[in-house]
Amino acid sequence: MWTAGIQKECMDLAFVDDERVLLVALQNNVLLTYNALDGTVLDTIEWARRLQGRYGDKFKSKFPLTATFKTELSTLAIVYRGQDIVLWNYEEDTYQLYNHDTGLSDGLTVQMASVNTLLFSRSPESSLLVASYTLADLVLFDVRLKKVKVTVSKAGAYYRLSASPDGRTFAAGANDGTIKLYDFETLRVVYTIRSEDHAITTLAFNHDSVRLFDIRGNGRSCRVWEPAALLRREIETESVRTPSTYSRDNHEDVIDRNDDNVSIVTALACHKEGRYIVGKNDATVWLFDSHSGKAVTQHFKLHASITKLGFHKEHALLISVDTAGYLFVHRLQLERDEWCAKEVFQHQSMGTGVQHSIMNLKCDRVLICANDKAAVYPIRSGQAFDGSINHEPEVSYAFTNHPTNPNILISAHRQTVRLYSWQNLASVNVEIVINLSQDLEPDMQLRGIAPILNNSALILNYSGHGPRVKPRAFSIPIPVTSPGSHETKGIAHQQAVCDQMEYYIGSYQDLEIFLGTDGWICSVNKTSFKDKDEVLHHFMPPSDWVRANPRLVINVTDLGDILFAWKGEVAVVKHGLDKDYEVKRVADAL
Known part of the structure; x- marks a missing residue:
């Protein structure tokens, strides 16, 4: 470099x-x-x-x-x-x-x-x-x-041209947002895309010339097209082109609109060596290779749209949840050069369906929360232990493993943290009230909690409804396990970084990765998570990558690739963390 x-x-x-x-x-x-x-x-x-x-x-x-x-x-x-x-x-x-x-x-x-x-x-x-x-x-x-x-x-009058790698086709973009695909030898139109979204800034084909990338609005919007006209051109190199192959009878005219027939990506989990797992609203679960972007295999199909995926690398266990209330645990293993998924646990929850789920660090138990009641199930027997946790309806809560004590489960409820035993969900008699530095909006809900900074702190993500409610993040010390009622504050010297965080993505090597409130993918070194001036800005993804789905679905692989669920696709940004740029924040400029 x-x-x-x-x-x-x-x-x-x-x-x-x-x-x-x-x-x-x-x-x-x-x-x-x-x-x-x-x-x-x-x-x-x-x-x-x-x-x-x-x-x-x-x-x-x-x-x-x-x-x-x-x-x-x-x-x-x-x-x-x-x-x-x-x-x-x-x-x-x-x-x-x-x-x-x-x-x-x-x-x-x-x-x-x-x-x-x-x-x-x-x-x-x-x-x-x-x-x-x-x-x-x-x-x-x-x-x-x-x-x-x-x-x-x-x-x-075209101002953007792009040639396909095979040399057969070129794309032409006009100022009114129209894109036309032309045969390079005859200048005959083979496909037209009409859109009300103008300002095409970049057109590009993928490596095998069957997809077209269309970037508009100075990088704030990116679409991926797979025109049938390009797929039909996948003919042998030595074969002879006939006039009928590219006649105007084959010309197709499409209007840019949402395709209700496309299966939407609803969940992502990272596997090993850059592979990633995709769950869709058609109930299917797939394994993809980030090197090629192609599906390795379709693992299995659940009963309804996938809402959650979680992969535990050490034990090769995949937990998957759908909207019909089913939760499955599969073991992913390589057999005769093919990845296979073997079911090891199954559970169905009626009523609300599965609201939350998490496996313990040993991966021999799973917590399932349904109808605002949480219970622990051994993976082998599938029979719930006697203990349970009851939550108030309509109030947000989240779970995570205690990062330093594998026998303890952390439950966060708005501004309260409680500790429970993984053995039977018995309370450890620890209740911690979080005294946040700033008041939360009345309708803000706790969306997630996760350990960060080499397991020295927890990060809590809150969000509200509507674009006017700014997401908030706070970091607190890892809860102590000594019985009693405690009060803790957000870690003040880390709050300057948390204030720039819209969505926590995960860890990669020595970095904590997050989507910033300014729309950039950012990171901060785990040892310097206290100074806003040390936040690194790596790249700004197109806005429709982070707004296309009803909820944000972003992840980072063990190779540092950033994954974005974008409608029916997964956008993979490779080497996106390799460089960083100096970005002047509006607040700093003022």
Whole structure:
């Protein structure tokens, strides 16, 4: 990993020489060549000097609008306002000009049309270059044949183009929010997406060219499309394309809207080695590989929508809960190179269904709370112990294991913490009243409690109803187990960090990971969880990743990948914690 500062905006970059060299085209007419291994600058070339010498004042003191590489042809295509397209062979240091009407040009004619953006096909064998003009025309050039291959008049004024890795398709985004997929060889439309959400900022295909990512609103919205037209193009490389394959009869027109047929991701749990487990509202539970993003296997199917998943790595046990009141515990194990799920416990709760559930640290007992009554069940026998805990209806509460005493269960109830024995839920006769530094809103509910900071403290998450109620987090010391009534306060020197926390995600190595109130994924070192200035800001996810589902479903894997449940998908941000950025908070600015 290395970082290099640049003087002007980067228009395009590309790796060459087996990814050992990085080419960077800057808006000041400079090509930078870096050693990709250590970041040293190998060469700096100002391409505009020779260009001005050949074509005079046409390019004097002008800066390009955009540029794109075709490394297989050692070519950089460059766009200047009101000028022909410049094709510069950076290996031979030669130039060619291309215009809207004829392709290869002598540069003497006045160009009446300006280019908005342009793009090469990503197929290594292809020499196709598509350009979107201000006249709303799309023009396809073959730069080997040096001519215009296809022109589509009034196709649309596109400002965002993206080519599929297989070179067959490109996506074009217009200012009105419309996205069209074109066949790269014929400029025939194969798919259209219409949306009322404008401001497309980025389009990108996935590695196998069957999905399109659509980012809008300066990164605040991200959609994933899997058009049938792209799936139908998954044909053998050697097969012959027929006109019927890409005829206009295959063109589909869709409107951006919620698809009620999509199975929504409702729960996430992290497995081992970057794998993660997904529960959906169609009652299915899946195991995914974060390296490939593909499902490893469908483990099993419950009776209704999955509400909770929890995986205990040491014992390889998965606890899953659905809305029909069923709770299952499965042991996940690898048999003959296939992951299998073997049921070891099952329970159904009538009435409210399962409100809360948690396994003890030994994973031989499970607490199940239903109808505001909690009971403990041994995993082997399934018969509940005699003891139980009763809670007031309509009042929020949460459970967690005591991090330093495996025999103790912690129950939090608004601003009260009680300790119970895992043996039979007998009270340890400890009641702790939490004296918070700030009053809670009347309708705020306790949503979760978890140990943090190497098990030296507990974090309590509260949230309310509606966007105006700001989520709150507080940290308190780990409760002592000595009998009696105690009072504790939120840890004052840690509250500055808690005030920036909207949702606690989990731990990764020496970091506590959380979603900040400013919308960034943040972290803080476990040893310095007391200074707001030491909060690291890593990245800001699109707002619809954290608002698409009725409740936040975010997790962090043992490899540091951040997982977001996004409708029917899981967005995996890899290496998101590797870098951090300086972010000025509004409160600090004031």
